[in-house]
Amino acid sequence: MLKGKVVGNIVSTNKFDSLKGYKFLEIQLIENKTLTDEFIIAVDRSISAGIGEEVLVATGSAARVGLDDVNSPVDALVVGIIDKIQN
Amino acid sequence: MLKGKVVGNIVSTNKFDSLKGYKFLEIQLIENKTLTDEFIIAVDRSISAGIGEEVLVATGSAARVGLDDVNSPVDALVVGIIDKIQN
């Protein structure tokens, strides 16, 4: 999974029917506790992550498995909010 | 999903039969509101994105799921047009 910070909500009117109703979040990836210049767009179905929160993102076919909707063209899914990391 | 700007249409006469009729777009990826030096070629079946528009691209097996054509060798699909991002 990837770790990132929610930085925006994607507004998209013209999209696949099977994606209607899904919330798309823009997520800025974090490496070594630092925000990088890499971003990913992930669906958030059930976690309700807000702007500024740090999240776990599952990518690839794992995203569709988590959505329980194997017929939607989704390749990234917010699967949890990170409370903290214990070192 | 990835975020990018449509920058070209690929013309390809010699290609797989199962790809005939698909429109292939060249998409320049966007990170942090800036165009990067990374590009991807994605199929656009139903979104009809034009040059200059910002789009969402699903990659990997998600592309075939979205095409509803699991027998075509496609690994990237335009799944929506981005109207704006709310921060």
Place this chain on the structure above:
Amino acid sequence: MLKGKVVGNIVSTNKFDSLKGYKFLEIQLIENKTLTDEFIIAVDRSISAGIGEEVLVATGSAARVGLDDVNSPVDALVVGIIDKIQN
């Protein structure tokens, strides 16, 4: 598979039900015997890797195969501890 060092435990209360009970480790990737600035979050189900240990991580759909839980949105799994590398 990727090679990395365990550097932290992710604490996440709000996450997918199907992920409850799984241990999520933050792993810093190693290239050429040097720690890089790239990290991945992987599930550790049965290896019990501790902070500081070097591990093998399987990514993509291989992770769900290894978990024997194809319905969880997991894309990275700790599959072994590296004792040493013989050159």
Place this chain on the structure above:
Amino acid sequence: MLKGKVVGNIVSTNKFDSLKGYKFLEIQLIENKTLTDEFIIAVDRSISAGIGEEVLVATGSAARVGLDDVNSPVDALVVGIIDKIQN
């Protein structure tokens, strides 16, 4: 899909039986009309791309779908020759 230029033919005697008879091409990726330092090895089954031609390469499970041979360990496939890109 990725865009690249065919730069070589791989000669490999000792390989998986299921790969015998396949042609493996070395392809140098192109970004922004410039050859990069990234390469990929892809199977060419039906396109017959020659050295110097620009091709479309499908990656991941899409490659096996295109080969119509889901039992071969192939992760990249030449799926078309690029005639030109219209901007």
Place this chain on the structure above:
Amino acid sequence: MLKGKVVGNIVSTNKFDSLKGYKFLEIQLIENKTLTDEFIIAVDRSISAGIGEEVLVATGSAARVGLDDVNSPVDALVVGIIDKIQN
């Protein structure tokens, strides 16, 4: 597929049962005839590649297909030895 040079054997005692008996090789990727700073760990089941040899590596679900063992968490497999590249 990726191209790389075998640089080491991974010794791992504590690993998934389904991985026991597999040989794990550390492979340094090659781009443009030059060794890079990127490495991958791949299983070698039948090729018997030795230290210093250049190999083809299939990644992702292709690796499990090649192993003929879809239940092992493997994401990279040595599928051939490169004799030479004809330009």
